[in-house]
Amino acid sequence: xxxxxxxxxxxxxxxxxFAFLTFPILVIKVNTVRNSILWRWGNxxxxxxxxxxxxxxxxxxxxxRARGERLFDLxxxxxxxxxxxxxxxxxxxxxxxxxxxxxxxxxxxxxxxxAGMYQTNIVTTALMYVILGLGLNIVIGLGGLLQLGYAxxxxxxxxxxxxLNTRFGLSFWIALPLGAVLATIFGIILGFPVLRLKxxxxxxxxxxxxxxxxxxxxxxxxFSSGPSGxxxxxxxxxxxxxxxxxxxxxxxxxxxxxxxxVTVFIVRRLENSRLGRAWEAMREDAVASEAMGVNLTIAKxxxxxxxxxxxGMVGVLFAAKTTFINPASFTLMESVLxxxxxxxxxxxxxxxxxxxxxxxxxxxEYLRAFTQYRxxxxxxxxxxxxxxxxxxxxxxxxxxxxxxxxxxxxGAGHE
Amino acid sequence: xxxxxxxxxxxxxNFGGLRALNxxxxxxxxxxxxxxxxxNGAGKTxxxxxxxxxxxxxxxxxxxxxxxKSPEVINNLLPHVVTEKGLxxxxxxxxxxxxxTVLENVMIGRHARLKAGILGAILRDGxxxxxxxxxxxxxxxxxxxIELEKYVNELAKNLPYGAQRLLEIARxxxxxxxxxxxxxxxxxxxxxxxxxxxxxxxxxxDTEKVSIFLIEHDMSLVMRVSERIYVVDxxxxxxxxxxxxxxxxxxxxxxxxxxxxxx
Numbered sequence: 040x041x042x043x044x045x046x047x048x049x050x051x052x053x054x055x056x057f058a059f060l061t062f063p064i065l066v067i068k069v070n071t072v073r074n075s076i077l078w079r080w081g082n083x084x085x086x087x088x089x090x091x092x093x094x095x096x097x098x099x100x101x102x103x104r105a106r107g108e109r110l111f112d113l114x115x116x117x118x119x120x121x122x123x124x125x126x127x128x129x130x131x132x133x134x135x136x137x138x139x140x141x142x143x144x145x146x147x148x149x150x151x152x153x154a155g156m157y158q159t160n161i162v163t164t165a166l167m168y169v170i171l172g173l174g175l176n177i178v179i180g181l182g183g184l185l186q187l188g189y190a191x192x193x194x195x196x197x198x199x200x201x202x203l204n205t206r207f208g209l210s211f212w213i214a215l216p217l218g219a220v221l222a223t224i225f226g227i228i229l230g231f232p233v234l235r236l237k238x239x240x241x242x243x244x245x246x247x248x249x250x251x252x253x254x255x256x257x258x259x260x261x262f263s264s265g266p267s268g269x270x271x272x273x274x275x276x277x278x279x280x281x282x283x284x285x286x287x288x289x290x291x292x293x294x295x296x297x298x299x300x301v302t303v304f305i306v307r308r309l310e311n312s313r314l315g316r317a318w319e320a321m322r323e324d325a326v327a328s329e330a331m332g333v334n335l336t337i338a339k340x341x342x343x344x345x346x347x348x349x350x351g352m353v354g355v356l357f358a359a360k361t362t363f364i365n366p367a368s369f370t371l372m373e374s375v376l377x378x379x380x381x382x383x384x385x386x387x388x389x390x391x392x393x394x395x396x397x398x399x400x401x402x403x404e405y406l407r408a409f410t411q412y413r414x415x416x417x418x419x420x421x422x423x424x425x426x427x428x429x430x431x432x433x434x435x436x437x438x439x440x441x442x443x444x445x446x447x448x449x450g451a452g453h454e
Numbered sequence: 455x456x457x458x459x460x461x462x463x464x465x466x467x468n469f470g471g472l473r474a475l476n477x478x479x480x481x482x483x484x485x486x487x488x489x490x491x492x493x494n495g496a497g498k499t500x501x502x503x504x505x506x507x508x509x510x511x512x513x514x515x516x517x518x519x520x521x522x523k524s525p526e527v528i529n530n531l532l533p534h535v536v537t538e539k540g541l542x543x544x545x546x547x548x549x550x551x552x553x554x555t556v557l558e559n560v561m562i563g564r565h566a567r568l569k570a571g572i573l574g575a576i577l578r579d580g581x582x583x584x585x586x587x588x589x590x591x592x593x594x595x596x597x598x599x600i601e602l603e604k605y606v607n608e609l610a611k612n613l614p615y616g617a618q619r620l621l622e623i624a625r626x627x628x629x630x631x632x633x634x635x636x637x638x639x640x641x642x643x644x645x646x647x648x649x650x651x652x653x654x655x656x657x658x659x660d661t662e663k664v665s666i667f668l669i670e671h672d673m674s675l676v677m678r679v680s681e682r683i684y685v686v687d688x689x690x691x692x693x694x695x696x697x698x699x700x701x702x703x704x705x706x707x708x709x710x711x712x713x714x715x716x717x
Binding site: 305316319326335341437 | 506532534537538542549550552553554555561562563565567568570571572575576578582586606607609626629
């Protein structure tokens with residue numbers, strides 16, 4: 040109780056400060072026609088009371104977090120029968136986690152047939168960002184290479200399909216691997232000059248690389264039709280049959296979903312391999328990893344190449360989905376958005392990146408109901424998440440092993 | 455006398471105008487424990503860095519003779535190649551992979567001895583799976599030798615300081631070296647831990663058939679474990695000999711304690 044007064048005092052000062060800051064825009068309203076000023080004192084009071092309350096709650100929550108307590112105790116909502124069963128331990132068993140995954144996948148497959156075309160389309164976009172996130176996660180989350188030019192590889196894939204399809208009539212299924220491979224080659228090309236760079240310097244160079252790619256696309260009219268972009272790209276045909284627009288939305292959704300499954304499968308395997316360990320060692324300490332026999336050249340180039348691979352693939356998907364591409368789709372903002380997905384979801388954690396992509400892409404769509412407050416809410420939610428879960432929504436769990444007395448592995452699981 | 459496994463001849467290292475090492479020659483023979491001592495900034499770690507490929511020396515040759523193999527020059531090899539050849543090192547300022555588990559740290563040390571590539575990782579064929587099982591098992595065995603097995607699933611950064619130093623040694627041993635270079639392994643350890651380290655160093659040499667080359671400031675440790683000592687000061691080799699000889703060597707005493715000034 041004796042802490043209440045100083046706490047309230049702090050909130051009071053914050054509220055006062057906010058009232059002062061918002062005074063010019065929220066209180067004074069100048070009418071230039073009638074040359075009069077309207078003083079909206081009611082607004083001032085509202086701002087004051089609201090910020091005081093918010094600031095108080097905010098500080099209480101931060102304090103709670105500092106004490107290591109749970110922010111919201113939801114245990115009251117769980118039926119008594121199920122209490123005491125830890126979700127983690129239920130899913131730690133392979134059988135249970137597999138069953139849960141199968142149910143989730145079945146629901147995901149059924150989704151477009153139940154939901155409308157709008158829903159299908161936005162979820163398809165979100166799934167594309169899941170793949171992009173997982174790809175960039177190899178470079179940043181595992182390899183620790185701060186790469187800010189990821190959109191360039193995305194553009195390589197999109198333009199591969201756009202140009203080859205509109206000019207040479209190449210089909211989607213041939214362009215898909217081709218776009219991925221071309222992006223991989225670009226990844227390696229970018230990888231060579233930056234082999235000796237790390238951290239901020241690497242970020243600047245990759246950023247520059249992406250800008251070069253975008254500006255070339257914008258200005259090389261004969262090649263890429265410049266800023267007006269490439270239109271009338273074919274949607275993927277279903278075994279030669281041309282689909283209607285709603286049908287093809289469902290078809291693309293299913294293709295993307297399948298690719299997400301493939302990506303997750305491959306990325307998980309890479310992560311738990313000799314190469315994945317080398318990437319993580321490089322992230323933790325490049326000098327030490329080299330001294331332990333890790334070839335940094337191979338580790339870096341493979342991280343760049345494999346990261347770019349997925350971007351190229353999603354680029355082809357993107358071109359097929361929107362049927363129109365232009366350089367404005369591949370700006371720095373795009374790279375930053377994908378980086379946000381990783382940071383928000385949880386660096387290096389596959390599940391985290393998936394959830395992060397869904398949150399970042401779907402949230403602004405579902406917030407449309409709030410019309411003009413949409414972006415304000417979106418921003419605040421991102422800030423709150425980062426304050427209360429700085430490690431990301433789902434943090435990476437390291438594999439742990441149980442050994443028998445003779446040193447044989449008895450079991451492997453997650454902590 | 456057994457044959458030499460590391461031969462450094464007239465090694466010089468310049469950093470711009472600064473000569474960190476000047477014409478230093480050293481030899482390590484099979485099965486020896488050799489110490490490299492000298493005041494701070496004398497060039498000890500620079501010498502280690504030259505040997506392990508962090509810097510190519512400005513002049514001179516460094517060659518190794520792995521047991522049962524012919525000599526080869528390792529001057530301009532990259533660090534990971536030097537490690538593959540059979541030299542392993544630890545770092546003066548602990549450089550563990552902080553956010554990885556203790557076991558994973560040791561598994562990284564096995565990296566150069568494994569073969570799996572990208573395709574193997576994705577397909578996870580029989581030989582890759584077998585290799586993975588083996589690396590987990592081998593790494594655990596190494597942890598047992600260094601008595602770190604109770605920390606196996608712990609993150610490296612959560613280990614007590616002394617254990618972190620030992621983990622560096624475990625990780626280096628995992629690369630299967632014939633020569634282990636320890637850069638101040640006892641720094642920051644308490645006397646009890648240092649005593650334990652004595653035994654460990656000798657035990658590693660005896661059971662793993664590894665020769666040991668160590669930089670150390672803790673003179674009691676150096677005098678107890680090493681069979682020969684090299685002393686450097688200002689980048690120059692100033693003395694070489696058994697611990698007893700070094701203790702009596704007036705040049706060494708002068709380097710450490712300074713010269714009397716006659717007014």
